[in-house]
Amino acid sequence: MMSFNLFTVSASRASHLIATPLLGRSVRLTVRQFSVTINRASHIGSKPIDIPPEVTLSFSYPVRPRTSTSAIPYGYPQISVKGKLGKLDVDVLPFVTFTFESPTTNRILGADLQPTPLTSPGKFVAEVPTAVPQDVISGPGLLKVNVADSAAKKQRGIWGLTRALMANAVHGVTEAFTSSLELVGVGYRASLEDIPPHPNQPANSQPKRQRLNLRVGYSHPVLINLPDSDTFLSCEVPSPNRILLKGIDKQELGLLGAGIRKWRPPEPYNGKGIYLNNEIIKRKEVKKK
The missing domain is CATH 3.90.930.12 (Ribosomal protein L6)
Known part of the structure; x- marks a missing residue:
């Protein structure tokens, strides 16, 4: 009675040839990868955002309370979008950068600002700053969103999300x-x-x-x-x-x-x-x- 062995081949490895004894004969099997595509940039995140003349952008590190016992000393940055209809604040992650391009300037927002320490009682006590420095710039121009490592899956996802939130904020304060x-x-x-x-309250005191x-x-x-x-x-x-x-x-x-x-x-x-x-x-x- 003739017997044979089956060998399990990992498909995640590179394409290679394996000799397998099957029915007394040597058979060569070709194994292919599931995906051979390279990492690509975010299609949404790479699109620039048009900033109208009436829109003002303010990049800052606002004072934030410590909500956990982690050793993270600084809070996340924030961009304030102000227009004719109101103001919106968009929180961003540290690995996201914003480049503003216009006929008169081309620079990264908040490149010269220092992060503001988190404020909370306990081990990591920090003095509350009297004024948080801001990097303010006005349109017209183009705002480009970038991340530190476009090959990282998490950063690519946050890349497109941040760009969409910024575009919605600009549209909201201008057209609603x-x-x-x-x-x-x-x-x-x-x-x-x-x-x-x-x-129990007077009518004039209530909005x-x-x-x-x-x-x-x-x-x-x-x-x-x-x-x-x-x-x-x-x-x-x-x-x-x-x-x-x-x-x-x-x-x-x-x-x-x-x-x-x-x-x-x-x-x-x-x-x-x-x-x-x-x-x-x-x-x-x-x-x-």
Whole structure:
């Protein structure tokens, strides 16, 4: 009775030839790698960001509290994007650099700044600085995002993420973001109303705020307070079944829209629900007996 042995070959090694005794004969097997492509730069991160003339960028190392017992002495840097509609802050990691190019200058933001130590009681106590130095620059120009090691997988991911966050911040402070919701259903409607003042406080001492009043099939109205922040601009109800949200922070606007939608998500059988940003759902047919 003839026997033979099978040898396991690692596919992660380079292509090579192995002699394997099979049925008394020497057979040569060729093993290929799973992937032979080289590391490439981030397609999103490598795109420059157009900075309009009315936008100002401020690079700094803000004062941050220590939230863990690690030995990291310094906090992460931050870029403030200021425009005609407001101001947004974007936190970045230390290995990300920003190069600003314009007809008059070409330099790396924050290259001459020293990191600010973390402040907390305990072993790593540091004096709180009276003023944090900033590197301020204004448009027009191009902002290019780079990382220290483009071959590292984590840095490539952060590269594209940071570029997207910066582009959203620039777009938000110049043109703002809008989000629309549509109420589909019999009797579904929305309205804006003022939040009544607290009974134990005088009405003049409280800022005037608004809330959404939704009628979406429950036995009670759904009341949603609108954000009281500088990044949220407005909320409009042009018709009883349509809501328009406007703000400079894309993440905040998306969370607010998702919070409204969750009260009555679109269902696939009758198509009733709250639709966010003209979404399309896959419809289903009712099972017939």
